[in-house]
Amino acid sequence: MRIAVAGLLCGLATAAIAQDAVPDLKGTWIGTSKAVVFGNNAFHPGTDTPSGPPRVREVEFTMEITGQDGRVFWGQAWSNADPSIRETLALALAADGRTIVGADSDGAHYMTLVSPDRIERCYANPGTSPSGSIVAACGFYERMR
Amino acid sequence: MRSAVMLVLAAGLPAGALAQDSAPNLVGTWSGPFKTVIFGHNPHHPGSETVSNPPRIREIEFTMHFEGQDGNLLWGHSWSDPARKEPFAATINADGKTIVGADTDGSLTMSIAAPDRIDICYTHTGLGPSQSIVASCGVIERQD
Numbered sequence: 001m002r003i004a005v006a007g008l009l010c011g012l013a014t015a016a017i018a019q020d021a022v023p024d025l026k027g028t029w030i031g032t033s034k035a036v037v038f039g040n041n042a043f044h045p046g047t048d049t050p051s052g053p054p055r056v057r058e059v060e061f062t063m064e065i066t067g068q069d070g071r072v073f074w075g076q077a078w079s080n081a082d083p084s085i086r087e088t089l090a091l092a093l094a095a096d097g098r099t100i101v102g103a104d105s106d107g108a109h110y111m112t113l114v115s116p117d118r119i120e121r122c123y124a125n126p127g128t129s130p131s132g133s134i135v136a137a138c139g140f141y142e143r144m145r
Numbered sequence: 146m147r148s149a150v151m152l153v154l155a156a157g158l159p160a161g162a163l164a165q166d167s168a169p170n171l172v173g174t175w176s177g178p179f180k181t182v183i184f185g186h187n188p189h190h191p192g193s194e195t196v197s198n199p200p201r202i203r204e205i206e207f208t209m210h211f212e213g214q215d216g217n218l219l220w221g222h223s224w225s226d227p228a229r230k231e232p233f234a235a236t237i238n239a240d241g242k243t244i245v246g247a248d249t250d251g252s253l254t255m256s257i258a259a260p261d262r263i264d265i266c267y268t269h270t271g272l273g274p275s276q277s278i279v280a281s282c283g284v285i286e287r288q289d
Contacts, residue, residue: 069202071282072182088196088271090182092280094256095264101254102280105196105271108252128272 022093025073025100029063029119030080031141039133041125043079050132063089063121063141077104107135117143168217168237169257176208177285179267185277187269189225196271196278209233209265209285223248250274261287 035057039050044057062083065075071093076086091102091109100119102109106129110122118140125135181203186192190203205225212221217237222230235246235253244263246253250273255265262284269279 067200069182070180072180072202072280074182074184074200088184088278090184090200090268090278090280092180092182092266092268092282094254094266094282095258095284096256099254099256099266101252101266101268101282103251103268103270103278105278107270108268110254126272 021097022070023097023113023116024068025091025093025113026065026068028144029065029121029141030060030144031063031119031121031139032058032060033121033123033137033139034058035123035135035137037133037135038127039131041129041131041133041135042082042085044133044135050127050134059137061121061139061141065089065091106130114140117145119143168214168241169260170214171211171219171237171257171263172214174208174210174288175263175285176206176288177265177283178204179207179265179281179283180204181279181281183277183279185271185275187273187275187277187279188229190277190279196276207283207285208288219244219246251279258284 037044037055037057040046040048043059048055060080061077062080063077065073067074073091075089077089078086087104089102089104091100093100098113100111100113107123107125112120114120121141122138125133127134182200183190183203184200185196186194189205194201207223207225209223210221211219219235221233223233224230231248233246233248233253235244237244242257244255251267251269253267255263258264265285266282271278
């Protein structure tokens with residue numbers, strides 16, 4: 001019984017540490033996102049308009065996290081098809097230690113830290129953006145070491 | 146053993162179903178500190194910075210007043226400066242715990258951590274009038 005209680009306490013302490021510890025997310029993350037796109041924008045070029053049928057595209061993206069201060073971090077993201085077009089990223093880690101929310105110039109990011117070097121990244125872009133395009137995308141990203 | 150399992154199932158299932166169906170009452174005033182990364186500036190994060198400048202890290206106290214609730218739907222105002230209140234609308238997901246919402250220019254994602262404690266995050270794309278880009282998380286606690 002005493003061993004069981006000790007084990008339980010040890011487990012609770014580990015869980016508390018896991019919640020408090022903020023992972024270092026800086027680095028270069030690369031992955032492929034599958035996107036549904038109405039219209040076109042810099043990452044999904046074309047002549048399609050938002051009133052036309054949607055396109056389904058797979059695009060490799062890089063996300064570079066250049067700075068972090070506790071639970072908030074920032075950096076840039078770009079399509080590997082054209083690294084000259086870069087988006088500014090502001091991101092924050094929720095209290096659960098694995099949910100990440102963020103924003104760029106025209107869209108919202110929702111991410112889950114799956115493991116220390118793997119993130120599931122989803123993105124949504126409303127039609128109020130300058131391009132008028134409507135986008136939803138998800139994909140897994142790995143940290144390059 | 147079989148009767149023990151039946152007893153647990155019989156006792157547990159209605160409780161689980163009830164927990165899913167009944168939305169917790171969140172009406173009241175909640176506040177807490179938020180840690181924010183911001184490119185540019187806006188009324189909550191004043192300054193002369195633009196989105197092309199380096200980001201700033203700021204910690205501000207935020208208050209959310211949940212003024213009304215109809216089942217899973219919530220509404221109210223939020224502020225960092227009481228002179229400048231912003232309306233928000235939100236809804237509780239079917240899990241009874243996750244809340245998503247929006248205000249005039251940003252999105253809210255919340256998780257009910259305890260009856261009087263909510264983990265909350267806020268994002269704001271560059272599409273708002275201020276063109277600032279913001280991500281922020283914090284914990285708010287019920288004040289009344």
